[in-house]
Amino acid sequence: MLSPSDKALVPFVSVDNMMRLVHHVGLETMITRIADAIEADFLRWDAFDKTPRVASHSDVGVIELMPTSDGEMYGFKYVNGHPKNTAEGLQTVTAFGLLADVQSGYPVLLSEMTLLTALRTAAMSALAAKHLAPEGARTMAMIGNGAQSEFQCRAFKAICGVDTVRLYDIDPAATAKCARNLEGSGLTVVSCTSAQEATVGADIITTCTADKQYATILTDNMVGAGVHINAIGGDCPGKTELHKDILHRSDIFVEYPPQTRIEGEIQALADDHPVIELHDVFAGRVTGRTSDKQITLFDSVGFAIEDFSALRTVKTLIDGTAFYDDLDMLADPDDPRDLYGMLHRAK
Numbered sequence: 583m584l585s586p587s588d589k590a591l592v593p594f595v596s597v598d599n600m601m602r603l604v605h606h607v608g609l610e611t612m613i614t615r616i617a618d619a620i621e622a623d624f625l626r627w628d629a630f631d632k633t634p635r636v637a638s639h640s641d642v643g644v645i646e647l648m649p650t651s652d653g654e655m656y657g658f659k660y661v662n663g664h665p666k667n668t669a670e671g672l673q674t675v676t677a678f679g680l681l682a683d684v685q686s687g688y689p690v691l692l693s694e695m696t697l698l699t700a701l702r703t704a705a706m707s708a709l710a711a712k713h714l715a716p717e718g719a720r721t722m723a724m725i726g727n728g729a730q731s732e733f734q735c736r737a738f739k740a741i742c743g744v745d746t747v748r749l750y751d752i753d754p755a756a757t758a759k760c761a762r763n764l765e766g767s768g769l770t771v772v773s774c775t776s777a778q779e780a781t782v783g784a785d786i787i788t789t790c791t792a793d794k795q796y797a798t799i800l801t802d803n804m805v806g807a808g809v810h811i812n813a814i815g816g817d818c819p820g821k822t823e824l825h826k827d828i829l830h831r832s833d834i835f836v837e838y839p840p841q842t843r844i845e846g847e848i849q850a851l852a853d854d855h856p857v858i859e860l861h862d863v864f865a866g867r868v869t870g871r872t873s874d875k876q877i878t879l880f881d882s883v884g885f886a887i888e889d890f891s892a893l894r895t896v897k898t899l900i901d902g903t904a905f906y907d908d909l910d911m912l913a914d915p916d917d918p919r920d921l922y923g924m925l926h927r928a929k
């Protein structure tokens with residue numbers, strides 16, 4: 583058996599290597615690096631191919647493909663969302679993704695993206711809040727204490743200076759897990775017994791629940807003037823978290839309107855309801871927060887460019903390290919037109 587040539591090999595970052603990489607770089611540094619990459623990519627918004635993600639829905643969940651390209655690199659992510667999975671010992675969200683060279687079409691990186699999605703979602707949330715949250719925001723309500731929650735808390739600490747998180751989940755075991763995991767993180771953690779209690783005194787409210795329905799995690803009375811809402815869990819048709827009245831009181835910020843209108847909180851509103859695109863805020867073309875009374879809402883659904891930014895960050899970080907394996911992924915016949923011969927001779 584001949585060993586594969588260099589042209590056959592694609593760097594592959596396994597879950598194990600992703601964990602090693604994160605510990606090597608430092609979790610908060612890694613989230614900050616990804617947030618910087620997302621901001622830089624959003625600043626060259628026009629360079630990217632953009633399309634709403636391609637979603638395949640079933641009664642129990644969704645499987646999605648999220649492609650984009652900046653003309654030099656092409657990337658995509660495969661991701662699922664199955665809220666019933668945790669009861670079966672499986673995760674709600676798993677993912678993997680790929681970067682390829684546009685000139686040759688050859689993949690240059692294949693990576694796990696379950697951890698990376700949590701890192702990039704947290705990075706994107708904190709990046710948006712850096713531009714939108716009220717001055718001096720230090721306390722965040724964290725509603726939904728599942729797989730994504732600690733990453734959100736750590737990102738808001740690293741990027742926005744949040745020092746206190748108020749946790750709530752309908753499952754107290756999830757809150758206990760989140761509180762335990764955040765011990766020693768430098769955050770003051772307050773465990774609450776209702777969503778209402780979690781929002782008391784919070785400058786930022788993050789909702790990160792999973793339920794395949796129009797849920798009402800926040801009602802209007804829980805949201806005071808000046809608050810920034812970071813709504814993560816409403817990210818599919820028929821799956822939202824906020825009471826409609828909150829939307830009418832908020833200035834709504836989105837990643838990519840054609841996708842958010844299908845999947846985000848704003849699916850409950852008219853198709854022409856005004857929204858502000860975050861790349862315009864990052865570039866300074868539009869002011870995000872205009873007063874200390876304004877309610878700002880990041881209607882997060884997760885957009886392909888964020889995954890592209892996360893993948894290119896990983897690609898940079900693994901260069902010259904041992905945090906990847908070479909995967910024999912591309913057939914490389916001696917004569918490029920003799921694919922059959924390569925197979926035939928391998929007998």
Ligand SMILES: NC(=O)c1ccc[n+]([C@@H]2O[C@H](COP(=O)([O-])OP(=O)(O)OC[C@H]3O[C@@H](n4cnc5c(N)ncnc54)[C@H](O)[C@@H]3O)[C@@H](O)[C@H]2O)c1
Pocket residue numbers: 663665668674675699703725726727728729730731750751752753756790791792793797799813814815816817882883884885
């Ligand atoms: N916007 C994005 O970019 C993005 C990225 C990744 C995941 N998500 C979404 O974020 C959500 C959370 O993902 P996860 O991986 O942490 O899921 P998870 O299943 O691990 O955690 C969800 C938590 O929400 C809790 N919950 C459900 N209903 C609740 C309610 N009414 N009140 C309080 N808590 C409630 C559950 O008990 C669970 O602990 C999912 O809906 C997922 O689809 C969004």
